[in-house]
Amino acid sequence: MATALRTLQLIPSIALALHPTPIDELMRLRAALGPECPRLLMKRDDLLSFGQGGNKVRKMQTVAAAAQNDAADMLITCGGVQSNHARVTAATGAVLGMQVVLVANGARPQPLTGNARLNALFGAEVGYVSSRDERNQTMELVAAEARAENRRPFIVPLGASTPLGAIGFARGVEELVTSRHRPTAIVHSTSSGGTQAGLILGCALYGLNTSIVGISADDPAVALTATVKELLIGAAAMLGAQPASIGADSPIVVDDTFVGTGYGVPTPASTEALEILARTEGIVLDPVYTAKAMAGLIARVRSGAWQRDDTVLFWHTGGVPGYFA
Numbered sequence: 001m002a003t004a005l006r007t008l009q010l011i012p013s014i015a016l017a018l019h020p021t022p023i024d025e026l027m028r029l030r031a032a033l034g035p036e037c038p039r040l041l042m043k044r045d046d047l048l049s050f051g052q053g054g055n056k057v058r059k060m061q062t063v064a065a066a067a068q069n070d071a072a073d074m075l076i077t078c079g080g081v082q083s084n085h086a087r088v089t090a091a092t093g094a095v096l097g098m099q100v101v102l103v104a105n106g107a108r109p110q111p112l113t114g115n116a117r118l119n120a121l122f123g124a125e126v127g128y129v130s131s132r133d134e135r136n137q138t139m140e141l142v143a144a145e146a147r148a149e150n151r152r153p154f155i156v157p158l159g160a161s162t163p164l165g166a167i168g169f170a171r172g173v174e175e176l177v178t179s180r181h182r183p184t185a186i187v188h189s190t191s192s193g194g195t196q197a198g199l200i201l202g203c204a205l206y207g208l209n210t211s212i213v214g215i216s217a218d219d220p221a222v223a224l225t226a227t228v229k230e231l232l233i234g235a236a237a238m239l240g241a242q243p244a245s246i247g248a249d250s251p252i253v254v255d256d257t258f259v260g261t262g263y264g265v266p267t268p269a270s271t272e273a274l275e276i277l278a279r280t281e282g283i284v285l286d287p288v289y290t291a292k293a294m295a296g297l298i299a300r301v302r303s304g305a306w307q308r309d310d311t312v313l314f315w316h317t318g319g320v321p322g323y324f325a
Contacts, residue, residue, distance in 0.1 A: 001204075001205065001207075001241070001245055003240065003241075004205060004236075004239040004240060004241035004245070004246065005205045005206070007238075007239045007240055007241075008167055008170060008171065008205060008239055009171075011062060011065075011164075011167055011238075012062070012065040012066070012069065013061045013062050013065050013168065013171070014060075014061050014062075014064050014065045014068070014096070015061065016050040016051070016057055016060060016061050016064070016091075016092065016095070017048040017049045017050040017053075017057050017058075017061070018049060019049050020175040021043060021044045021045050021047050021048055021175065022044050022047065023041050023042065023043055023044070023176070023179055023181055023313070024041065024042045024044060024281075024283075025039070025040070025041055025042075026040040026041065026042055026277075026280075026281055026314075027040075028280040028281055029276065029277060029280045029281055031280075032276060032280050033298065033301050033302070034301075034302075035308070036301075036304065036308050037301050037308070038184070038301065038306040038307060038308060038309070038310040038311060038312050039309075039310065039311045039312070040297075040311075040312055040313075040314065041181060041183060041311060041312070041313040041314070042281075042283070042313070042314045042315075042316050043175075043176065043186075043313055043314070043315045043316060044316050045057075045058070045172070045315065045316055045317055045318055046283075046284075046290075046316045046317075046318040046319070046320055048318065050088075050091065051087060051088045051090075051091030051092070051118075051122070052087065052088075052091075052118060052318070052320070052321055053318045053320075054084050054088060054317055054318020054319055054320075055084075055169065055195045055315075055317035055318060056084055056085045056087075056088040056089075056159065056160060056318075057088055057318075058168050058169045058171065058172045058198070059159070059160035059161070059165035059166070059168045059169050059194055059195075059198070060088050060089065060092050060156075060160055060165075060168070061168050061171075062164050062165065062167055062168030062171075063156055063160045063162065063164055063165050063168065064092050064096060066154075066164060067096075067098070067154035067156075068096065070152065070154055071152055072098060072152045072153065072154035073098055073099065073151055073152050073153075074093075074098055074099045074100070074101065074146055074151050074152065074153040074154065075089055075092065075093045075098050075099070075100045075101070075153075075154055075156055076100075076101045076102075076103070076139050076142050076143055076146075076153050076154070076155045076156065077089045077100075077102060077103070077139070077155070077156040077157070077158070077160075078102065078103040078104070078105075078135035078136070078138070078139055078158055079102070079103075079104060079105075079135075079158060079159070080104060080105060080106060080263075080264070081104045081105070081106035081107070081108070081109060081115075081116055081128075082114050082115045082116060082264075082288070082321075082322045082325045083102075083104065083115060084115060084289075084318060084319045084321070084322065085156075085158070085159045085160060085192075086102045086104065086115065086119060086124070087115040087118050087119055087122070087321065089102065089124075089156055089160075090102065090118070090119045090122035090123070090124035091118075091122045093122070093123075093124065094122045094123055099125070099151075100122070100123070100124040100125065101124070101125045101126075101127065101142050101153075102119060102124050102125070102126045102127070103126075103127050103128075103129060103134075103135050103138045103139050103142070104116075104126055104127070104128050104129070105128070105129050105130065105131055105132050105134065105135055106128065107128065108126070108128055109325070113324060113325045114321045114322050114323075114324045114325030115321045115322060115325070116325070118321055127142070135158070139155050140155070143155055158192050159191065159192030159193075159194055160194060161192035161193050161194030161195075161197075161227075161231065162194065162231070162234070163197075163231055163234030163235040163237070163238055164235075164238065165194045165198070166194045166195075166197035166198040166201055166231045166232070166234075166235050167198070167201065167235055167238065167239070168198070169194060169195055169197075169198025169199070169202070170198040170199070170201040170202035170205065170235075171202065172198070172202065173198075173199065173202025173203055173205075173206050173208060174202070174206055176208065176313070177206040177207070177208055181311065181313065182208070182209075182210070182311065183210050183311045183312060183313035184210060184211070184306060184310040184311050184312060185210060185211045185212075185213055185306065185310070185312050185313070186199060186203075186210055186211070186212050186213065186312075186313045186314075186315055187213045187215065187293060187296060187297045187300075187312060187313070187314050187315070188212075188213070188214060188215070188293055188314070188315040188317055189214070189215055189217050189289035189290050189292065189293035189317050190214030190215065190216055190217070190224060190228075190254060190293075191216070191217045191218055191219070191224075191289065192227070193224055193227035193228045193230075193231055194231060195214075195315075195317060196212060196214040196224075196228045196252070196254070197228045197231035197232050197235065199212045199315070200212050200228070200232060200246070200247040200250075200252070201232060201235055201246050201247065203247070204245065204246045204247045205246065210313075211253065212252075212253060213253050213255065213296070213300075214228070214252075214253060214254045214255070215254075215255050215258050215292055215293040215295075215296035215297075216254055216255065216256040216258070216259055217259065217263060217288060217289045217292055217293075218259060218262070218263035219256070220256050221254040221255065221256040224254045224256070225252045225254050228252050228254070229248055229252060232246060232247060232248035233248050236248060255296055257296075258270065258292045258293075258295050258296045258299075259292070260292075263288070264287070264288045266287050266291070267292065267295065269292075269295035269298075269299065270287065270291040270292045270294075270295045271287075271291070272295065272298075273285065273291050273292075273294035273295040273297075273298055274287060274291040274294070276298070277294060283316070284320050284323060285316070285319075285320075285323075286318070286319035286320055286321075286322040286323050287322065287323060288319060288322050289317060289319050289322075290316055290317060290318075290319055293314070293317075294314060297312065297314055
């Protein structure tokens, strides 16, 4: 385990966000949820000091380093029209002097709003396709055209959710370990799987004994669980570790009961969660990811899933620009 941790720390990374994010105690939310509510904390990755923050920044620090190592001069990635990952990739390309091409499924907003507006501000080129199924093929076509022009494109998969991206996120767990907090559980939004794999990996390597609860924003639990496990196996290979030693063989908890009617579609529970956090703590969630994850946390509190003396940490994965879409 110690060898794997040293290997993780030696993997090249670009310091996009220079400062650790705070851990806030949510005392007013706790009071609003009743006397049996556990202690509530929030890891504020919405405040990461780069590209309007969010969990994708941690992943891109290692993924962009790999792109630089390949002497890439272009980053290509994909996502929805309001993709947080696309926005962070656009910002990364801007500071590294790389052209960025984004493949977005959906229609171009008129006028540009939220992340789509930020993509333009960061100077990214955006191509639109009609469905998710067209994104990967389109990225490959863009890359082939760039190579024909003697360019060096680097394709970043959806969400930067690769074993390397998970390793980038795992490094963020060190910020939690060096604090005084030892949460019983960490609740977060899970979608492409890289953040959840990173949390599991980081907790295993840094010796933090806590359960990781992923609240799905879109995909079924069975599919997401398989994705997270695959990412953990890939990360173990990169670190020279056995998959079991970094959590790949342990139960992976994904709750898909808060998706509602689909990705990005608010539910009564997510709307309540967004409003109650804003009106008790003055903290903004986004309607696609974190509001549904907070709805999952609130439902667990109300069902008595934790004891009053437990500590539950909500890892705010950002995405606030999506609120203004």
